[in-house]
Amino acid sequence: MPEAELADVEVSDQQLTFAEFLEHVPPNTWRQVVDLRRGSEGSRQLSTPDIRLHCDDDGCGGERFYSYIGSRNGFVGQSLRLFLDYRCKNCGRSSKVFPIFASATTGFAGNVLKLGEFPAFGPYTPPRLVSLIGPDRDVFLKGRRSESQGLGVGAYAYYRRVVENQKDRLLDEIIRVAERVKSGDEVIDTLKAAKQETQFSKAVASAKGVIPETLLIEGHNPLTLLHSALSEGLHAKSDEECLQLATSIRIVLQELAEKASAALKDHAQLTTALSRLMNRT
Numbered sequence: 001m002p003e004a005e006l007a008d009v010e011v012s013d014q015q016l017t018f019a020e021f022l023e024h025v026p027p028n029t030w031r032q033v034v035d036l037r038r039g040s041e042g043s044r045q046l047s048t049p050d051i052r053l054h055c056d057d058d059g060c061g062g063e064r065f066y067s068y069i070g071s072r073n074g075f076v077g078q079s080l081r082l083f084l085d086y087r088c089k090n091c092g093r094s095s096k097v098f099p100i101f102a103s104a105t106t107g108f109a110g111n112v113l114k115l116g117e118f119p120a121f122g123p124y125t126p127p128r129l130v131s132l133i134g135p136d137r138d139v140f141l142k143g144r145r146s147e148s149q150g151l152g153v154g155a156y157a158y159y160r161r162v163v164e165n166q167k168d169r170l171l172d173e174i175i176r177v178a179e180r181v182k183s184g185d186e187v188i189d190t191l192k193a194a195k196q197e198t199q200f201s202k203a204v205a206s207a208k209g210v211i212p213e214t215l216l217i218e219g220h221n222p223l224t225l226l227h228s229a230l231s232e233g234l235h236a237k238s239d240e241e242c243l244q245l246a247t248s249i250r251i252v253l254q255e256l257a258e259k260a261s262a263a264l265k266d267h268a269q270l271t272t273a274l275s276r277l278m279n280r281t
Helices: 003-008 018-024 127-148 152-165 167-180 185-195 200-207 222-230 239-279
Strands: 030-033 051-055 062-068 079-088 095-104 110-114
Touching (some): 018 030, 018 051, 018 110, 127 152, 127 167, 127 239, 152 222, 152 239, 167 200, 167 239, 185 200, 200 222
Antiparallel strands (some): 030 110, 095 110
């Protein structure tokens, strides 16, 4: 973008550090950065702070510091176009790339546009939740990015599609837990019958009262909670209201995934422990 056109650019009044900008701001958004340049005032050197991101590498699997590994980072005049290459300081394998356009203003400050991000921008999503939703992973992640950018209608629509498409998968996971915790044939048969329902609302009604206690969220049936959020009329809600519903749907799905995983893991550990003890007699 030519410097002459910068006067027409709308920049948010929210001021951030450059690290906050790289970590939290979605692509295609201008922000004011208070520490865009480093060194003496008027320096042409871009600030390249360490940033904290989630590392998906098997050797990490958590929040880690990433450091800039590039070399060129100087302004030409008052502007700069650059691919910022960052790498995890812990494993040294996971990387993140930010194409940016920056314009220096006064002192150390400036305006920055994140042109993109690879891997794609979006908050961390636990692997257990990704496994639970299975084939709709990409749709869910679109909803997650929409939610993180405050796009309520979009996030709600994506999450609603995921839940409705993956009704059978959700019930399969609930059935697995019911079988592991020995809920009884009647409960399991009822859950399997609910899976045969084509509509999510009818499946929820059929499964009411037979969800294993270990999967209840604060005493509530997770399927009932999801149905309550999904039954709201999308067109009758404001974007903010849709965002609140979307966040609720994601939290319930995540909690269901965590509880199911914990129940299956605990049962597997118990089975192993019992087997070891019995084999000693």
